[in-house]
Amino acid sequence: MVSTTPLGRPESPGAPRPHLVFTDPAGRRRTAPARFGPPSRRDPALPQRIRNGMLDDRGQQCVQVFLSAADAANPAARALLDTEAGTALHLDRTLENTPYAYLFPTVIGYELDTAEPFLLYAAPRGTAAGRTHVISATDQRVFARDLTLALCLLDGQGLVPRGISPATVLWDGTSVQLWGLEGVARTGRPRTPWGRAPFAPPEQHRGEGLVDPRDAVWSVAQVLYQLVTGRPGPADRAPADLAQHRVLAGTLPRAFAPAAAGRPTPGALLELLAPEEARRLRPTAGDGARPHREAFDRALDAKRRTPAPAEDTTDGAPDDRPPGEVLCPYCLENIQLDLDKLYVTDDQMQYRPLDLSRIGNPVRREDVMRGAVQQCTADPDFPEHHIPVPYLTHGRPLTVAMIGQSSTGKSHLLTQMIAEITDGGLERYGVGWQSVNPEQHARFVRERVQPLRSGKVLDHTSGVGLDGFARFVESLLLTDARGRVRPVAFFDLGGEDLVRTDGALRFLLGIDALVFVVDPALALPLPQLDEVRRRWGTEVDRDGDAAFGTVLDRLPRTGPYLETPAAMVLGKSDLLRFQPPVDRWLGEGPPATIGPDQFLQESGDVYALLRQHAGQAWLRPFDAFRRCTLHIASATGGQESQGRYPAGTGPRRVLEPLVSLLAMHGIIEAPGSAASFGVGREAQ
Incomplete structure (x- = not known):
């Protein structure tokens, strides 16, 4: 936030004018000299503040909605401003070049990843309906038409305005302008308490059930009733005197039904209020993604038509053989349990040999073994390292490799994934889960999870690895619904540094699941990412991530597709949180259950986004693997500022890629089979 000169106060001669830097709706950066008046609370119950202003480069009157630094430290307050900005930008983009843009505020710009985030609007048009005392019957019909039309337009985008009240509906004598966009929610999301009676419908006020477009119909009816009668209606039923008001009686009785199911939809209400307008209402233009989504459908259909190899054992069942050789997660050589090479740590955190012959109690022995490690000597030239015993005693570990250049944010994503x-x-x-080694896991939480959650930017993943290529990060024991236990080891692969060694090739051949992380700043030539690229010193790479190619070129295939389960993640998606389809998916909660078509809609949307803006080179992993889902995720929820995240970190959808991979391996059970998960139906 800049210091600014209040409106009406003369500036000192020769004094430099303070400037405001922000992003406009097209994604371009703008710097403008700015003056603002005193701030006030738009709603005493909400943290946002508001003040009038002037952008002097264009003589442009504006309104700034902002959070103070103290309020911005609260993630919930930032989420409200994000919701308002996302809704306003979505409507600006969707209604551009339509006759309906006048119904909503006009966005000038925004700056949200800063200590004092803000949103700029053009000056409001009209006066709040709560301060409008007299309105003719003709104007009442126009008012009702415009307000219901706004509902229909939002409904067409899957959005429901929960904050409609006499304070958020403006009237200028000829048309309505609907504000209160911080209260917009997506249809079908769980309701949360919002608004005040009587304008909030009963179920919304209580926070029960799922958001429904008919929630807003109640609010419209209550605003119209107060506008006509000059008093608020009952909070839980239709007004007793509704029949006495001709403008209301013929159209609104059902709108006051206490439950959403009894109310008309916004479209049905518009048919009653303004049938000609309802017939003229046309769908808003799409975002150009349709041909790219169709390309996804064709690619997926080709995968469905390709039979999986007969020898492919993708049910993910852990190896039931006696404990044998596994791949050491550090030196990547084969190792097996050797009871003569076990160690435990003493009070000084130093390793000392463990003599199991002195422990006769089997329960005590098992407990000691859980905290013990085995020294690995498979590669005498590799630095000294130790493997937790549980990693060696539960069958072959499932290895998950994160792939991408160092700038992709893999370290943050993997840290948040494990934390979830x-x-x-x-x-x-x-x-369920257990740590493979309690001490090692506690160190991981202390050194990685806690600093990141407190808002610190992590260094790149550290740890012992193979020539800088495969670095072991953490391992856990996962127990599936059948009680089977399997170690899962997470690796960070710096694919651009891959050297052609036997160890590297052996590791690649043994990988069980791959996560390809896409950096949007490298992949997508969208203008809203230009400032990020300038700050990071990067450029768009139309040839795709070099790390992807390095790894894919080393994996042999026996058919048209690679059979290893894979996922692609558009990381740092908070950079695009107002860009469709990211704006939709980033706010989606985790699925309650896993179905055979899980993640296919999200995959198609991400595929279309990358194909439309980045090009096919960035989709090479999807083209290479038969089963590969695509995901949107953000490890931090916002951008860093001076080495920290201003409001801490708020991870979004970081676990979904792993959920998909575990379903492909059968650790998470889904209808159908593990072999068909990721292609949408039973493999042929």
């Missing part, structure tokens, strides 16, 4: 697991994020799918 340990927070119980997989329990809804019947999967």
Whole structure:
């Protein structure tokens, strides 16, 4: 936030004018000398503040909605401003070149990833309906038409305005302008308490059920009733005197039904209020993604028509053989349990040999073994390293590799992914977890999870690895719904540094699941990412991520597709949180259950976004693997500022890529088979 000269106060001669830097709706950066008046609360119950202003480069009157630094430290307050900005920008983009843009505020610009985030609007048009005392019957019909038309336009985008009240509906004598966009929610999301009676419908006021477009119909009816009668209506039923008001009696009785199911839809209400306008209302233009979504459908159909190899054992069942050789997660050589090479740590955190012959109690022995490690000597030239015993005693570990250039944010994404697991994020799918080694896991939480969650920017993943190529990050024991336990090891692959060694090739051949992380600043030539590229010193790469190609070129295939389960993640998606389809998916909660078509709609949307703006080179992993889902995720929820995230980190959808991979391996059970998960139906 800049310091600014209040409106009406003369500036000192020769004094430099303070400037405001922000992004306009087209994604371009703008710097303008700015003056603002005193701030006030738009709504005493909400944290946003508002003040009138002037952008002197164009003589442009504006209104700034902003958060103070203290309020911005609260993630919930930032989320409200994000919701308002996202809705306003979505409407600006959707209604451009239509006759309906006048119904909503006009966005000038925004700056949200800063200590004092703000949103700029053009000056409001009209006066709040709550301060409008007299309105003719003709104007009442226009008012009702415009307000219902606004509902229909929002409904067409899957949005429901929950904040309609006499304070948020403006009237200029000829038309309506609807504000209060911070209260907009997506249809079908769980309701949360919002608004005040009587303008909030009963179920919304209580926060019960799912958001429904008919919630807003109640609010419109209450605003119209107060406008006509000069008093608020009952909070839970139709007004007793409704029949006495001709303008209301013929159209609104059902709008006051206490439950949404009894009310008309916005479209049905518009048919009653303004049938000619309802017939003229036409769908808004699409975003140009349709041909690219059709290309996804064709690519997926080709995968469905390709039979999986007969020898492919993709049910993901852990190896039931006696404990044998596994791949050391550090030196990537084969290792097996050797009871003569076990160690435990002493009070000084130093390793000392463990003599199991002195422990006769089997329960005590098992507990000691859980905290023990084995020294790996498979590669005498590799630095000294130790493997937790549970990693060696539960069959072949499932190896998950994160792939992408160092700028993609893999470290943050993987840290948040593991943190979500340990927070119980997989329990809804019947999967539990344990640490492989309590001390190592505690160190991971202390050194990675806690600093990131407190808002610190992490260094690139550290740890012992193979020539800078495969770095082991963490391992967990996952227990599926059938009680089967399997170690899962997470690796960070710096594919651009891959050297052609036997160890690297052996590791690649043994990978069980791959996560390809796409950096939007490298992939997408969208103008809203230009400032990010300038700040990071990067450019758009139309040839795709070099790390993807390095890894894919080393993996042998015996048919048209690679059979290893894979996922692609558009990381740092908070950079695009107002860009469709990111704006939709980033706010979606985790699926309660997993179905055979899970993630296909999201995959198609991400595929279309990358194909439309980045090009086919960035989709090479999807083209290479038979089963590959695509995801939108943000490890932090916002951009860093001076080495920190101003309001801490708020991860979004970081676990979904792993959920998909675990379903492909059968650890998470989904209808159909693990072999068909990711292509949408039973593999042929």
